[in-house]
Amino acid sequence: AQSVAQPEDQVNVAEGNPLTVKCTYSVSGNPYLFWYVQYPNRGLQFLLKYITGDNLVKGSYGFEAEFNKSQTSFHLKKPSALVSDSALYFCAVRAHNTDKLIFGTGTRLQVFP
Amino acid sequence: GAGVSQSPRYKVAKRGQDVALRCDPISGHVSLFWYQQALGQGPEFLTYFQNEAQLDKSGLPSDRFFAERPEGSVSTLKIQRTQQEDSAVYLCASSPAPDRYSNQPQHFGDGTRLSIL
Numbered sequence: 001a002q003s004v005a006q007p008e009d010q011v012n013v014a015e016g017n018p019l020t021v022k023c024t025y026s027v028s029g030n031p032y033l034f035w036y037v038q039y040p041n042r043g044l045q046f047l048l049k050y051i052t053g054d055n056l057v058k059g060s061y062g063f064e065a066e067f068n069k070s071q072t073s074f075h076l077k078k079p080s081a082l083v084s085d086s087a088l089y090f091c092a093v094r095a096h097n098t099d100k101l102i103f104g105t106g107t108r109l110q111v112f113p
Numbered sequence: 114g115a116g117v118s119q120s121p122r123y124k125v126a127k128r129g130q131d132v133a134l135r136c137d138p139i140s141g142h143v144s145l146f147w148y149q150q151a152l153g154q155g156p157e158f159l160t161y162f163q164n165e166a167q168l169d170k171s172g173l174p175s176d177r178f179f180a181e182r183p184e185g186s187v188s189t190l191k192i193q194r195t196q197q198e199d200s201a202v203y204l205c206a207s208s209p210a211p212d213r214y215s216n217q218p219q220h221f222g223d224g225t226r227l228s229i230l
Contacts, residue, residue, distance in 0.1 A: 004155075032216050043117070043204055043221035044156070051216045090155050095129075099169055101219065103155030 002027045004093050006104035013081045014112050021076040021107045023091030033074045034092040034101070035065055044090060050074060061085070081111045115139065117222035119205050125228045126195050134225045138207030144218060145188050147180055148204040156204050162188060163211075167192045195229045202226050 003026045013019045025031055032051055036044035048059025055067045065076045074091060090106045118137040126132050138145050143164055148156035149172075159178070161169040164185035173180070175193075182188040192199055206219035 035217060036221075041223065043223045044206075045118075046218040046220070049218055051215065086120075092155075097176075099146075099161050100158045100172070101155070105153070105155050 002093055002095055002100070002102045004091050004104035006091055006107045008107050010108045012110045012111060013111065015028065015083050016080050018049045019078050019081045019085070019109065019111070021089050021109060023074045023104060024072050025074060025091070025093040026072065027093050027095045029096055032094045032096070033067065035059065035076050036092065038088040038090065040057055048104045052071070083113055085109060086111045114199055117205055117207050117220055119222035121225060121227050122171050122223065123226050125230065127230050128196060130195055131191065131193045132227065134191070134203050134227070136188045136205030136222060138186065138188070138205070139220055142207035142209050144208040145182060147188070148206065148208045150202040150204055150224070160228050197229045200227055200229045
């Protein structure tokens with residue numbers, strides 16, 4: 001069965017510091033991996049995806065994520081956090097030949113001025 | 114606008130009433146998904162349409178839930194005889210992908226927050 005784990009309910013970081021939001025997954029075969037961000041009372045916005053190729057994926061708003069097959073992880077990173085990055089972040093996985101996108105429970109990122 | 118549009122944004126209903134939630138996907142998007150997001154949780158898959166065909170409804174929690182997309186564009190999620198556990202945010206997403214196995218990202222609407230009293 002497919003699953004996604006986001007071990008941290010909340011991550012706090014000071015503005016200007018690097019941030020990491022963790023994600024690990026379990027899926028049969030090669031995964032499609034995604035990160036989405038959700039602002040209050042809004043739907044999810046796509047940030048980036050890993051399909052194949054380079055393990056470091058660059059996405060919107062300066063975010064990037066590193067795919068690590070041996071650790072089954074897909075951590076989201078940003079070199080310098082902004083207060084406006086404060087939001088709820090969801091990692092999601094889908095196995096090939098399935099249509100179900102499985103989401104983690106989300107990590108709330110709080111960036112302090 | 115060019116995004117996925119959902120209505121109403123908020124819906125309050127009494128237990129036992131029927132509700133209908135509407136989704137207008139991005140024009141031309143073939144694939145349409147419905148998700149249920151409980152408070153403090155990630156979205157959970159409900160059902161998938163490719164044009165007007167409902168190819169996967171395995172995530173619908175009971176036979177009280179019914180979805181349709183008769184002309185391959187607008188979709189409606191209907192919940193009959195609502196119960197308190199149906200309270201959640203219902204998200205619709207669409208994708209230009211021609212099939213459900215694509216790696217194309219899904220574009221989400223802002224959701225309908227359903228509260229059952």
